[in-house]
Amino acid sequence: MAGELLFSIIESPQHPNFSGLYVRAGIRELKPKSVRDAIKQLRKHRPDYLVADFVFGYGNNYAGANVCNLDVLLSSLQKYSPAARVIVLVQKEELQYVDRLRSRFPLHRVLVYPVTEGQMLEALGKRS
Secondary structure, rough: OOHHHHHHHOOOOOOOHHHHHHHHHOOEOOOOOOHHHHHHHOOOOOEEEEEEEOOOOOOOOOOOOEOOOOOHHHHHHHHHHOOOOEEEEEEEHHHHHHHHOOOOOOOOOEEEEEOOOHHHHHHHHHOO
């Protein structure tokens, strides 16, 4: 199937439903059920974009080897689709932790909730 491909990694109730926006922008969207499923999907599909919720790990292993919910996924993304542009959606309270993730992986954009259609279009490099 032609056109650009975007993975939506939805782990927050604040994650906006931009499915219609993606269609209007000519982008095909896949919504893996989990980060683990997204990693499996990377073996079959090479996304141009990855839009994902950032969830900092306050405790557990995230505070040590991993920063957040996205470390393992972004590591796999570098292997399977290194040119993919990563757009991270984050709550204002957790924005301070995003630089830890950025020090390990390239992030195209970081958008703070609430995210508007205009912000997402700009992050995708599309015009309204």
